[in-house]
Each structure stands twice: as C-alpha cells, then as structure tokens.
Amino acid sequence: MPKNVSRLSGRKGLDNSLFQRLVAGGPPEAGVHRQLAREYLLGEAVTYGAASFYDLLSEKNAGKKVLVCDGSACLCAGTQDAVRDRLQSHFKPDEIGTITCLGRCHENSAFYMHGRNYSGADIESLDEIIAEPNAVSGDSYVVESICEPPILTAEIPGVEAFYALLRDCLNRPAEELLESVKASKLRGRGGAGFPAGYKSEAARKVEADKKYIICNADEGDPGAYIDRYLLEHQPHRVLFGMLLAGYYVGSDEGVIYLRAEYPESITAIKKAIEEATAAGCIGDDIFGSGFSFHFKVIAGAGAYICGEETALIASLEGQRPEVSVRPPYPTTEGLFGKPTVVNNVETFASVHSILSMGGEAYAAIGTSESTGPKLACLNNLFNRPGLYEVPMGTPLSVIVNELGQGFSQPVKALHIGGPLGGLVPVDKIGELTFDFESFQEAGFLLGHGSIIAIPECFPMIEYLEHLFEFCAVESCGKCFPCRIGSVRGQEMLRAAIDGREKINRELLDDLLETMELGSLCAHGGGIPLPIKNALQYFSEEMREHFA
Ligand SMILES: Cc1cc2nc3c(=O)[nH]c(=O)nc-3n(C[C@H](O)[C@H](O)[C@H](O)COP(=O)(O)O)c2cc1C
Ligand code: SF4
Numbered sequence: 001m002p003k004n005v006s007r008l009s010g011r012k013g014l015d016n017s018l019f020q021r022l023v024a025g026g027p028p029e030a031g032v033h034r035q036l037a038r039e040y041l042l043g044e045a046v047t048y049g050a051a052s053f054y055d056l057l058s059e060k061n062a063g064k065k066v067l068v069c070d071g072s073a074c075l076c077a078g079t080q081d082a083v084r085d086r087l088q089s090h091f092k093p094d095e096i097g098t099i100t101c102l103g104r105c106h107e108n109s110a111f112y113m114h115g116r117n118y119s120g121a122d123i124e125s126l127d128e129i130i131a132e133p134n135a136v137s138g139d140s141y142v143v144e145s146i147c148e149p150p151i152l153t154a155e156i157p158g159v160e161a162f163y164a165l166l167r168d169c170l171n172r173p174a175e176e177l178l179e180s181v182k183a184s185k186l187r188g189r190g191g192a193g194f195p196a197g198y199k200s201e202a203a204r205k206v207e208a209d210k211k212y213i214i215c216n217a218d219e220g221d222p223g224a225y226i227d228r229y230l231l232e233h234q235p236h237r238v239l240f241g242m243l244l245a246g247y248y249v250g251s252d253e254g255v256i257y258l259r260a261e262y263p264e265s266i267t268a269i270k271k272a273i274e275e276a277t278a279a280g281c282i283g284d285d286i287f288g289s290g291f292s293f294h295f296k297v298i299a300g301a302g303a304y305i306c307g308e309e310t311a312l313i314a315s316l317e318g319q320r321p322e323v324s325v326r327p328p329y330p331t332t333e334g335l336f337g338k339p340t341v342v343n344n345v346e347t348f349a350s351v352h353s354i355l356s357m358g359g360e361a362y363a364a365i366g367t368s369e370s371t372g373p374k375l376a377c378l379n380n381l382f383n384r385p386g387l388y389e390v391p392m393g394t395p396l397s398v399i400v401n402e403l404g405q406g407f408s409q410p411v412k413a414l415h416i417g418g419p420l421g422g423l424v425p426v427d428k429i430g431e432l433t434f435d436f437e438s439f440q441e442a443g444f445l446l447g448h449g450s451i452i453a454i455p456e457c458f459p460m461i462e463y464l465e466h467l468f469e470f471c472a473v474e475s476c477g478k479c480f481p482c483r484i485g486s487v488r489g490q491e492m493l494r495a496a497i498d499g500r501e502k503i504n505r506e507l508l509d510d511l512l513e514t515m516e517l518g519s520l521c522a523h524g525g526g527i528p529l530p531i532k533n534a535l536q537y538f539s540e541e542m543r544e545h546f547a
Helices: 003-012 018-025 032-039 044-051 072-077 080-087 120-131 164-169 174-184 196-205 226-233 235-249 263-278 309-316 345-349 351-357 359-363 396-403 426-431 436-441 460-474 485-497 505-518 522-526 528-537 539-545
Strands: 066-069 096-099 111-113 116-118 142-145 212-217 253-258 294-299 340-344 373-378 386-391 411-416 423-425 450-455
Touching: 018 032, 018 044, 018 294, 032 044, 066 080, 072 080, 072 450, 072 460, 080 120, 111 120, 116 120, 116 263, 164 235, 164 351, 174 196, 174 235, 174 351, 174 359, 196 235, 196 340, 212 235, 212 309, 212 345, 226 235, 226 263, 226 345, 226 373, 235 253, 235 263, 235 340, 235 345, 235 351, 253 263, 253 309, 263 294, 309 340, 340 345, 345 351, 351 359, 373 396, 386 396, 396 426, 411 426, 411 460, 411 528, 423 426, 423 528, 460 485, 460 522, 460 528, 460 539, 485 505, 485 539, 505 522, 505 528, 522 528, 528 539
Parallel strands: 066 096, 142 386, 212 253, 212 340, 253 294, 373 450
Antiparallel strands: 066 111, 111 116, 373 386, 411 423, 411 450
C-alpha cells in the first residue's frame, strides 16, 4: 500500500473520507476523481485506479435498475433464470445487471432493487415491489441454537441491561479484560482462525497517538449470511465487542466496513448505534470513565477482495483495494498507518459472552483448540435451511441431518467455508466435526462456516468453472498466479465443457500448484483447494473432460 497516499488520505481522516467521496462521485467516467485528486494532493491515476475498481461503480452496472444475484447458492438452486424472465417483463435486458452475493442463500431467487434486497417468494410480488419502492422483503429463516443456553443467538435483555456489563468493564483494568479474552482462546471467525486476544494485545503494545478498531463486515463469501444475521438481529453484540476492543487496545474510533450488498444490515447497525448512543454507551467519557469511543459505518462498493484485511484498509483510505505484503501487520501499521485491529463481525459479537461468563468458562465450550460457539448457515437445498448455533466440535452430521433435516433433493457435495473452502463429498460428512482442526486434518476448511449443498444434478465441472470465474472476477490483480492463473483455469474448463479441448491434467495440476504456492493472499492461494477436492472425489464424474 503506498504509504504517501495513506498519509495524504489520512490527513482528512474518516470524517472526510476519500473512499466515500469517490463512491458518491460515481463511475470514473463522471470525472469526480479528478477534482478529488487535486483536493487530496494525489495523482489522478490514484483516484481513477480506486474509482474504476468497484463493481457498483463500474460501467457494466451503469444504468442498471435491478441486479440479480449470481452467487454459488443461487446458481445451485437454479432459480435465477426464472427471476430474470420475470424481471424482463418490466425491464429491458440492459437494465438488468448482476451482483454477488446478497446473502439470501436460504431461499435464493435473490435480487436487488431500489436499494433493497428481495428473495424467495418476493419475485411473485414484483408488481407491488416496483410500485412501492419501500416494499419489505419476506426474508425469514430458521434461527436455532443447540448451545445450552444459547449464546450468540440469545435475545438481548434490552439495550440498557445489555450494556450494564460495559459500565462494569470500564471500572476494571483493561489488561484484566484482555486477559479474559485471551483465556477464552477465541479464534477469529472470518476464516483464518487467528487468536483474537493476541491480535488485540499486539495493537495494545504499540505506542501511537491514534489507533483504530475495524469490524470486517464485508461478508462476501457466496453462501454466507452469518454476519448479516448478527448485524441485523444482534447488532449490539457487535458494537459491544468493538467498544471493548477500543478500551483494551487504546482506541477511540471504530469503523464498520459493511458491504453495500447488505442494505438492511447498514440500516440495522446504524439504528443500533443511535440506540446505544442514546443510552450513553457511545460517545465521549462513557459513563464518566474517561473512555471515549465513536463509530463510523462505511458501505463498500462491491468488491469481494475488500474482505481481505489489507485490501479493506486500502479501500477505506480511498486507494485501489489491492492486497499488501505483510509484515507490517495492521496491528502495527494499519488504517492511515496507525495500529489497527481488524476482526470479523462474529468475532466481535463473541466478546460480550466471554466477559459475562469469563474466559475460562467460554474456553470450556467446544474443543480444546476451537473454543466457543460457532454459527453455521445452510442454503435452500436443506429441508430446514437457516442459521444454527452449535458448540465448536459438533459433528457435521448433526448440523446436516438433525438441524438442517437433510436435503430436499439428492446432493453430492457440500461446499463449506466460502469459495476458498473445501468441497466435502456427502460420504465424508460422518467423519467431520465442526471445528478448525477436524476440517484441516481431513483436507478441507472451516472458513467462516457457510454450507452450500451442491445437487447431484449440477455438473461438478461447471461448479469448478464457476469457482475459477469467481476468482478471476474478484482478483485484485496484484500478483500473476491469481490474476492470470484464474483466467487460464476458467478457459481450460470452459473449453472442456464446450467439447473444444480435453483438459491436460498435468497442466491443470501445475496451474493449481502455481496458484497455491505463488499467490500473495488466500484468494488465489485458496481457490485450488475446492478444485483439488473435486479432482480427488469426483474424478469419475469428470473423466470424460480429461485427455
Ligand atoms: C480473499 C479474502 C476474503 C476475505 N473476506 C473476509 C470477509 O468477508 N470477512 C472477514 O471477516 N474476513 C475476511 N477475510 C479474512 C480477513 O483478511 C481477516 O483475516 C479477518 O477479517 C480477521 O478477522 P478475524 O481474525 O476476526 O477472523 C478474507 C480473506 C481473504 C484472503
Ligand atoms: S492472490 Fe489474487 S487477490 Fe490475492 S493479492 Fe494476488 S491477485 Fe490479489
């Protein structure tokens, strides 16, 4: 990340955010980036590079009135052609664009219109939705916990009662609270599973005039709606976790970087901030403790890679959101060059329970290395799609067969943990437990915990092409193995599907190895995992496509 750009953007800070002004300026063709370059003392190439990156500002989406979800779950459900057909009775083809993904994986048929998301049976009410721009979506899904008592899914007792713990915490030494989080052995829920307490401790130890707490609410994994659930139904848990991180890290400012594809989540979290502010839990000198903390909600502009923490920070700074080499880690040099803690929504949401029950009690839930509860979400090919809270270490078969009540049609594999997660053949379900170690040892990945059932009738080769395409479209372009490799991979599979050329297995293996070993981040480095799983477990099905 160019440090000079970071500093220049940082002079104006988040209150006059370059990123937000670029987004408000619209597509680069509108020319606003030129004026912003002058104002922020940057080269035009810098602001053009940023403005031209995002899907929602791109020319391909200019003039679109409705965007149809093309994420993996909607693809597997096979609902989107019918949605398009229906939309075409009201819109011209060039007024209909695509978007990935709206997090409506529990019922699919998802589309975005008038700044709102719709799914499931909503398409049947298209006339009403067009006539009434504020029409509310049906969007309902099962939420259930097998934790006794429920933790992340428990209803909060009311804003003031919920934040009573904050009053108590602000009377305790910050070190003591951080020790409790460390004792909980909470591991980041965004995918990598890094110990949350140690990350905060690293930022706490750095001397700096300013530090930031960032909530990564960019949940771009097609198939995932865990963060969406928390932001919309448990927003105070998320805010509490950020407030506490601010207290023990020594930061007075929190940023929630929330994907624009979740408009309802943006509304919900802003409302929660207002409620907590009115209750005196956010602002200056909270409860007379001398600790001050303020929030800023910043909406993304459609780029999966902005979920990667260094790209997210670059995005917030108004730079082109490319991934950076680490070190330096954000905990020492993050947003505007200042120490920054970036954690996932579910990670922050866990902090209230940890501090109310105590770190050791939390660590007793789950397995010795994967502690606490974990949320899992199921797509609509389950008989009971929804969001389930389970202790880490729960047999996967319990989630699939008892909570999800099995599949509504024959299924051959589960894609777990997002696009970079593994493809688990159904006959392996009985061998896995829902925790980081079990998945890793079996050659899969827990990731963020989303589960997409892939139907028997969906050709595996087409699913793999979809993954390569996703990787290519969402690549930040910084390194060759990902930028070029993903395109070559897609071409190879497409040629085989069209019957133009059989796949040379050695070439494909070389490509996957190059991507895995040579990519700078887990985007290009991670996509080979599901492809290799498919080559291992579905070779028979795909045999005809290989030379
Ligand atoms: C391509 C890519 C996409 C990512 N997307 C997300 C995301 O949407 N949300 C998230 O919390 N972490 C995402 N991550 C992980 C973040 O880089 C980072 O590890 C995480 O936000 C740290 O929070 P945690 O420790 O609480 O998990 C992504 C990583 C990669 C490589
Ligand atoms: S692997 Fe892909 S997304 Fe990651 S840095 Fe390289 S080009 Fe960017």
